[in-house]
Amino acid sequence: MDWKAEIAEAADRIAGHVQVTPVIETRGFGLDFPLEMKLEHLQHTGSFKARGAFNTLLSCDVPPAGVVAASGGNHGAAAAYAARALGYPAKIFVPEMAGLSKIALIRGIGADLSVVPGEYANALAQAREHETATGAMQIHAYDAPATVAGQGTCFAEWEAQGLQADTVLIAVGGGGLIAGALAWLQGARKVVAVEPETSCALNAALRAGSPVDVEVSGIAANALGARRIGDICFGLSGGVESVLVPDAAIAAAQRALWQERRMLVEPAGATALAALTCGAYQPRRGERVAVLVCGGNIAPDPFAG
Secondary structure, X not given: OOHHHHHHXXXXXHEOOEOOOOEEEEOOOOOOOOEEEEEHXXXXXXXXXXXXHHHHHHOOOOOOOOEEEEOOXXXXXXXXXXXXXXXXXXXXXXXXXXXXXXXXXXXXXXXXXXXXXXXXXXXXXXXXXXXXXXXXXXXXXXXXXXXXXXXXXXXXXXXXXXXXXXXXXXXXXXXXXXXXXXXXXXXXXXXXXXXXXXXXXXXXXXXXXXXXOOOOOOOOHHHHOOOOOOHHHHHHOOOOEEEEXXXXXXXXXXXXXXXXXXXXXXXXXXXXXXXXXXXXXXXXXXXXXXXXXXXXXXXXXOOOO
């Protein structure tokens, strides 16, 4: 597949439907080097996921039954938002671990929502049953070409904004976002995959030599808790450096983003930064480093009620 062409077409397709998110250069967080950050938590519905959702819906014929999606929360909100914007019905399945904040976000968008006991894999199983029973179109959270191409537009946009970094750190769940980065950057910059120690599907796959099932838990599991890395991501992952971070480091980075830059982000949104602040990734001298802040749907919602 010509990923560069697919992502360029996706960027044209979704223009006007998604936000061009800002980029800042900053110092702080206990680091002795400047850091470039792309603030994708300011995207529609609070994460990069709107890019893949809009690209999927705008690149195919949606059946009368509409769309169905399984999600830890952010993808469900994005799929619901894109479907509403384009006039399609949406059925969303999320696990209980999505949390009240993300569940309320999806309900507020107006989608038909089912909350499923257990984790993301359980929600995905029910979404597939709904797809079979109704003919609705599945919008996969991460392992579909249209999703990956949509997420890749984030990195095309970032380079157009003047990305200077030698290395980009990206939080990983199922792998759609980092797959989009790898598909667009194609080795031009180093990509570092950052995962929680207790939700690390890509790291496990790289160690095993193929995708494998993992147990998922921890503070970022409702966004990064995929049980198995996507096949597309794994196929693109040659040359990726994988690092793991503990929950305590994620929580500390989340607090630092608020205390130093007044950014309210969810744990997944702070995970890439955590790799730098806890030393899991240590740049060489003079290495220019960038972090993608991927999600802002914190729980509990500080303004709920």
